[in-house]
Amino acid sequence: MKFLAYLVSGISLGSIYAIIALGYTMVYGIAKMLNFAHGDVIMVGGYISFLAATNLGLPALLSVLVAMAFCTVLGILIEGLAYRPLRSAPSLAVLITAIGVSYFLQNAALLIFGANPKAYTPVVSGTLKLFDGQLSISYVSIVTVVCCVVIMLALTAFTGKTRMGKAMRACSEDKGAAQLMGINVNRTISLTFAIGSALAAVAGALLCSFSPTLMPTTGSMPGIKAFTAAVFGGIGSIPGAFIGGILLGVIEALSRAYISTQLSNSIVFAVLIIILLVRPAGLMGKRTQEKV
Amino acid sequence: MKKSLALILALTLVFALAAPAAFADGTFKIGGQGPLTGGAAIYGNAVMNAAQIAVDEINASDSAIKFEFQAQDDEADSGDKAINAYNTLMDWGMQILLGPVTSGSGITVAAQAYDERTFLLTPSGSSVDLIADKDNAFQVCFTDPNQGIASADYFADNFAGAKVAVIYRNDDAYSQGIRDTFVKEAADKGVSVVYEGTFTDATSTDFNVQLTAARDAGADLLFLPIYYTPASVILQQANQMGYKPTFFGVDGMDGILTVENFDTSLAEGVYLLTPFSADAEDARTQAFVAEYQKRYGEIPNQFAADGYDAVYIIKAALEAANCTPDMSPADICEAVIPVMTTLKVDGVTGEGMTWAATGEVSKAPMAIVIKDGAYVTP
Numbered sequence: 001m002k003f004l005a006y007l008v009s010g011i012s013l014g015s016i017y018a019i020i021a022l023g024y025t026m027v028y029g030i031a032k033m034l035n036f037a038h039g040d041v042i043m044v045g046g047y048i049s050f051l052a053a054t055n056l057g058l059p060a061l062l063s064v065l066v067a068m069a070f071c072t073v074l075g076i077l078i079e080g081l082a083y084r085p086l087r088s089a090p091s092l093a094v095l096i097t098a099i100g101v102s103y104f105l106q107n108a109a110l111l112i113f114g115a116n117p118k119a120y121t122p123v124v125s126g127t128l129k130l131f132d133g134q135l136s137i138s139y140v141s142i143v144t145v146v147c148c149v150v151i152m153l154a155l156t157a158f159t160g161k162t163r164m165g166k167a168m169r170a171c172s173e174d175k176g177a178a179q180l181m182g183i184n185v186n187r188t189i190s191l192t193f194a195i196g197s198a199l200a201a202v203a204g205a206l207l208c209s210f211s212p213t214l215m216p217t218t219g220s221m222p223g224i225k226a227f228t229a230a231v232f233g234g235i236g237s238i239p240g241a242f243i244g245g246i247l248l249g250v251i252e253a254l255s256r257a258y259i260s261t262q263l264s265n266s267i268v269f270a271v272l273i274i275i276l277l278v279r280p281a282g283l284m285g286k287r288t289q290e291k292v
Numbered sequence: 293m294k295k296s297l298a299l300i301l302a303l304t305l306v307f308a309l310a311a312p313a314a315f316a317d318g319t320f321k322i323g324g325q326g327p328l329t330g331g332a333a334i335y336g337n338a339v340m341n342a343a344q345i346a347v348d349e350i351n352a353s354d355s356a357i358k359f360e361f362q363a364q365d366d367e368a369d370s371g372d373k374a375i376n377a378y379n380t381l382m383d384w385g386m387q388i389l390l391g392p393v394t395s396g397s398g399i400t401v402a403a404q405a406y407d408e409r410t411f412l413l414t415p416s417g418s419s420v421d422l423i424a425d426k427d428n429a430f431q432v433c434f435t436d437p438n439q440g441i442a443s444a445d446y447f448a449d450n451f452a453g454a455k456v457a458v459i460y461r462n463d464d465a466y467s468q469g470i471r472d473t474f475v476k477e478a479a480d481k482g483v484s485v486v487y488e489g490t491f492t493d494a495t496s497t498d499f500n501v502q503l504t505a506a507r508d509a510g511a512d513l514l515f516l517p518i519y520y521t522p523a524s525v526i527l528q529q530a531n532q533m534g535y536k537p538t539f540f541g542v543d544g545m546d547g548i549l550t551v552e553n554f555d556t557s558l559a560e561g562v563y564l565l566t567p568f569s570a571d572a573e574d575a576r577t578q579a580f581v582a583e584y585q586k587r588y589g590e591i592p593n594q595f596a597a598d599g600y601d602a603v604y605i606i607k608a609a610l611e612a613a614n615c616t617p618d619m620s621p622a623d624i625c626e627a628v629i630p631v632m633t634t635l636k637v638d639g640v641t642g643e644g645m646t647w648a649a650t651g652e653v654s655k656a657p658m659a660i661v662i663k664d665g666a667y668v669t670p
Contacts, residue, residue, distance in 0.1 A: 002508050009500035054553050115329045117521050119528075119554035127534045138532035211497035212528045213521055213551075215331065221494060256501045261490045262462065 004135055006257045007250065012141030014249020015148035016210060019203040020226030021233070021241035022151060023196040029236035030172045030192045033091060036098040037078060039223015040105035041197050045071045045204030046214050047113055050120055060123040060205075067201040075197025076190050084186060102220075109216035117215045120208035140209045147202060152242040155195075159238065168192060172236070225252075228272050234285025243283060318617050319358040322347070322606060323381030324599075325401065326393025327368035331521055334547045336365070336393045339415050339599030341588050343390055345580070346603035357607055358617075362386070370396035378404060387621045388413070388610075388628075390602050393595065395419035395436075395466045402429045409622035411629070413606055415598035418543065419465050423651030428625050430632055430651040432598045432605065432641065434567065436466060439542045440473030442657040443515065443565055447540075448481035450659075457487040457511030457537070459502050459526065461518050464493070470517035470542055486511050496522040499529050507535045516541045520548040527558040538563065546593045549665060556665040563661050567641040568597035569669055577640045591666075594641065601639030608637050 020042060027035045045067045052063035082101050086094050124139040159165040167188045170178040179185050207222055208214050225248060233244025251271055256264040275283065324343050326336030340363040347361040362384055364377035374397035381389065389405060389412040392398040398417030405412045406426040414422060415432045418439065423429045434442070447454060456478065461467040471488075478485050487509035489502030503526065506514060514530075514537040516523050523545055530536070538561065541548075545564040549556055570581050570591045580600055584592040592600075612635060613627040637645045642655030661670040 002504065005504045005508075006501055009498070009504065013498055013500075050553070110329075115331065115333055116552065117331060117524075118552040119524055121553065121555065122528075122532070125532070127532055129534065136534045140532060211525055213497070213525055221497070253498075253501055256495070257505065261495060261502070262492055265494055 002257075006253050008135070008137050008141065010250035010253030011246060012138075012144050012210065012249070013253060014229075014246035015141075015144045016203060016207050016222065016245075017226045017229045017248050018148045018242045018245025019144075019151060019199060019206065020222055021230040021245045022155060022238060023199040023203070024227055024230040025233075025235055025238060025241040026155065026192055026199075027196045028230070029238075030168045031083070031189045032172070033083065033094045034098060034227070035083075035193075035196070036095070036223070036227075037101035037105060038196065038200060039219035039221075039226070040102045040109075041071055041074060041078075041200040041219070042204040042207060042223065043109060043214075043216060043219035044074060044105060045197075045201030046120065046208040046218055047109060047118075047204075049201070049205045050118060050208070050214055053121060060121075064123060064202065064205045067205060068198045071197040071201035071204075072194045075193040075200070078197075079190055079193040084189075087186075106216050106220070113216065115216065117213040120212045120214045122209035122212065123205055124209070140206070144206045144210065147206065148242065148245075151199060151202070152238060155238050164188070164191060225268070228269065231282055232272055232275055234282030237282070237284040240282055240284030247283075319360045320606075320610065320615075320617050321360045321362070321385050321387050322390050322603065323378075323384065323386030323388070324361060324363035325366055325374075325377045325381060325389060325391035325397070326363070327397075328363065328365035330367040330369075332368040332394055332519065334550060334593075335416060335595045336363075336368070338547075338593055338596040339391070339393050339602075342580075342584060342592060342596035342598075342600035343415075343603050345583055345587065346600045349583075350603065350607060355607070357610055359603070359607075361390075361603075366392060366394075366397045366401075368394040368397055370400045373397075374400045375404060377401075382408075382410070382621075386410070387617075387619070387624050388606055390415065390599070390606065392417055393599075395422055396464075398422040399465070402426050405429070409625045411621070411625040413602050415602040416543070416595050419469055421465060426651065427629050427649070430605075430647055431653050432602045432639075432645075433543065433594075433653070434655075434657060435652055436469030437473040438652075438657070439565060440470040440475075440517065441477045443470070443517070443540065443542060444474050444477035444481055444483055446565065446659050447478070447483045447513065447515075451513055451538070454513040454538075455484055455486045455509070455511050456513045456515055457489070457506035457509060458485060458515045459489040459491065459499065459506070459518070460516075461492060461496070461522065462490040464518075466544065467518050474515065474517065491522070497525060499526050500533065503530050503533055503535055506537070507533070511537055513538045513540060516545065519544040520546065520551065524548055524551050524554055524558075527562070528555075531558055540564070542566075543594055546595065549662065550590065550593075556662075559662045559665075561661065561663075563659050563670070564667075565657055565659050566594045566667075567655055567657055568594035569658070569660050569667055571666070571668055572640075576638070580640050597640045601637070601641050601645075604639060605635070605637050605645070608635055 048070045049063040049067035052058045052066040126139045127136045167183045229244040229248040230241045233240030255267040328336045347359045366374040366377040378401045395417045399421045413430050460471040487506045541564040609628045612631040632647045645655045660667045
């Protein structure tokens, strides 16, 4: 029973990582860049839904929608202002810019919202009790897992079936060729950022429901973990991000429970190293032959 | 030639900078240092607000000693930021340091202040390491071991037969220190500790694993020698799990009711060990609480009370040592150290506070409990 409880907490933690990782992987898969500001967009999403719920008194679901709308605009803005001018620059320049955007968002939040932590009211409250109360699963966990699966399936369907999705995959394969085929590359990448940032808002609300202290640095550690999850599953692969996130959460929870609390983060990253040694492209990553 | 010119210029500059620190104005300069921003800002601000009240009261009274007060932010950092805040205050002409507010910065700054011979009185830096082997460092609050011992004693007296779980942060000297003495004293007093869980700064957002383990171990009393930010997460996640032990914190738990948007019903029935209760009925506490509320619109916590007392303790020490405002920080330091052990000060955090030469304070701790969103004596 204890094991089951640990597993449940691992899966719900992992689902949050997975939702964040989906955003990372979408952007990497299509724009071929690591958007390190993703974790901080999550934090912004958390703050916006917090403000919408406490200051405007909106119901939880509506506050998340407001946050999604805000983050979508923010994502498009970040892409347009910071990344688009660097489209043909070396990828290192884009990476550094992303780190810059990350710090910008963190410090802007510090200025606007202050450093004192705010207590986020969970979007859903209550607990499901099973086996005579021996196993309790909070509704937040259930909502998180369900959201995560729905988002994963929706994204897979979107990139696989729709015209826009096809355009995204084309950009991912070869930007130049896609442009020649009449695909508006800039618009496609903007859309990717819009979707990724909307997901970040959802992740922000769920993350803060799970762990209710909201601070300007709230997004950084989960951001790094989710990036690990995305690499773990094979960066660029949507099911990979999902599986990577869940696995990461479970490994973290179980190692915290059975091995050591302090070592749990180290164990997570050690597993990542081993996976990458055995499968350099990640669990579900595409193996590509490079011609030399 | 050029070199000597540069030297003269540099020296002029040094003297020009040092000039304002020439203690001309007949007031003592007290520097306050603590986190005014960041996760622990609530402590630093409480201390500085209350210290300002005490300084204003003294300046308005007929006391021969008058103060000037300036606060600097160290963000509760134990590295450069702590030293920078201290140096900024020294540049301003500080003669006595009221601070640092947190143990981590305190340990760093106390070492430097010891070398430079600056007297320091920390309102709330409770680590033993802060005062260890430093004759110039004194505390207003209890030391960590004291808090651990007092908590274990309280459990033995008031929660006989309770099964205790401890969740503490083992990369933090404060939390680790309290836990160590608590566990030792608990063993001596026959308090049964059934589970110990740890976390670190990087893992302070998810406590489901520790809470599940504590519940499975049958713990009905959860001892949390940690700060209130992770404690608020623990309360929330325990509630989501439907786990309802009695929560017991120490001085770091103070402030939990002021977290913005925190659901205070979660903190209902939480105990904490503190030397100060805002609902105490003596005139001194009442006056202080009323003034603090008037100025800052909130009920002072025990950090504020420590800061308030600190100013009066400094005043008492300066009077006893016959210090004058024209003395250098080092002279004041040497004059004040021997009188500290002879002082007996009544404050809002305790009657008849006395000090040992180690810097430790002696006063009686008490437990308070949160009822209807306010601290009351159980």
